[in-house]
Amino acid sequence: xxxxxxxTGGIGSGKSAASQWFETQGITVIDADxxxxxxxxxxxxxxAQIQECFGDxxxxxxxxxxxxxxxxxxxxxxxxxxxxxxxxxxxxxTSIIQQLSAATSPYVILVSPLLFETxxxxxxxRNLLIDASEALQIQRASHRxxxxxxxxxxxxSVQMPREKKQALADxxxxxxxxxxxxYHQLENLHQHYLNIAxxxxxx
Ligand code: ADP
Numbered sequence: 001x002x003x004x005x006x007x008t009g010g011i012g013s014g015k016s017a018a019s020q021w022f023e024t025q026g027i028t029v030i031d032a033d034x035x036x037x038x039x040x041x042x043x044x045x046x047x048a049q050i051q052e053c054f055g056d057x058x059x060x061x062x063x064x065x066x067x068x069x070x071x072x073x074x075x076x077x078x079x080x081x082x083x084x085x086x087x088x089x090x091x092x093x094t095s096i097i098q099q100l101s102a103a104t105s106p107y108v109i110l111v112s113p114l115l116f117e118t119x120x121x122x123x124x125x126r127n128l129l130i131d132a133s134e135a136l137q138i139q140r141a142s143h144r145x146x147x148x149x150x151x152x153x154x155x156x157s158v159q160m161p162r163e164k165k166q167a168l169a170d171x172x173x174x175x176x177x178x179x180x181x182x183y184h185q186l187e188n189l190h191q192h193y194l195n196i197a198x199x200x201x202x203x
Contacts, residue, residue, distance in 0.1 A: 003107040003197040004100055006124035008115035010162065011155050012141030013132045014175040014182060019111045021186050028103040030096060032112035032120060039091040040065045046091040053083055089118065096123060107197040116168050117160050126196070128189065129169035131162065132176055 007022075007029075009015045019029045039046045042063040051059055054073070060066045074080045100108055100123065112120050121127055132140070134156060141152045166172055173185045 001200065002100070002103060003126075003193065003200045004124045005107060005109045005193055006115045006121050006127035007109050007111040007130065008113060008127065008165065008169070009130035009132070009175075010137055010159050010165075011113065011152060012137035012139075012144070013130045014140070015111055015113065015130050017175075017179065017182060018128075018130050018173070018186060019109065021183055022109055022190070025190055026105055027107060027109055027190075028105040029109045029111055030099045030103070032092065032096065032110065032114070032118075035092050035095050035099070036088065039088065039095055044091075046087055049087045050084065053087065054080070093120075093123075096120070107193050113159070116165060121168070125200075126170045126193075127168065128171045128173065129165050130182075131166065131172050131174050134162075136176060 007015060007018060009018075019031070023029050038044070040050065041047065047059075047065060050065065050070075054070070058066055058070050070084070074084060096110060100110065110120060110124055112118070115121050115124075115127065137156060138149055138152050141147060141155075142149060171189055173182065173189070175182045
């Protein structure tokens with residue numbers, strides 16, 4: 001079986017930057033956020049299930065999911081989140097497993113901001129945390145998305161605390177310097193992961 005690495009980190013920590021670097025090394029990266037969007041595209045069974053569960057108002061005239069309306073509804077009706085996740089989580093999991101097993105690179109990465117929170121780390125063999133201070137997270141995410149400091153702080157407050165993620169991860173990269181410093185640390189880990197992948201293939 002192919003060695004699967006989980007890659008996580010809070011908002012603005014540098015997950016995407018790290019993922020892109022691994023891709024330049026020929027490693028397939030599966031992004032849980034992208035999968036979450038794919039499984040509710042028109043024609044997908046999960047979208048039909050959501051429509052059946054909540055009503056036709058969740059579908060826009062172009063056939064796409066009305067994310068904003070659903071988000072607002074869930075905000076008002078807390079049980080609705082559980083109903084929605086009972087539909088989406090298994091569909092996301094199935095699709096991730098399919099994509100992981102179809103990958104042909106020496107090892108494969110599952111990147112997810114909620115790797116530990118949603119138990120997606122059960123699908124991986126080892127987990128890498130891209131870590132950064134809250135101040136840096138805020139600075140980078142606000143620069144990237146133009147979101148307010150308050151909005152980013154709100155997102156950070158619902159994500160698993162940094163210390164907890166540090167304790168759960170097998171490898172931690174502190175992304176607190178120049179981007180080249182991040183790449184240098186990833187290079188060392190990549191060699192390590194290639195070795196693990198090789199051993200795993202032989203066993
Ligand atoms: P995440 O995917 O974890 O939310 P990103 O990888 O998108 O975070 O990084 C957030 C922003 O910060 C991006 O614009 C990225 O280019 C930038 N960035 C990431 N790491 C560094 C770094 N070491 N130095 C400078 N900018 C960085």
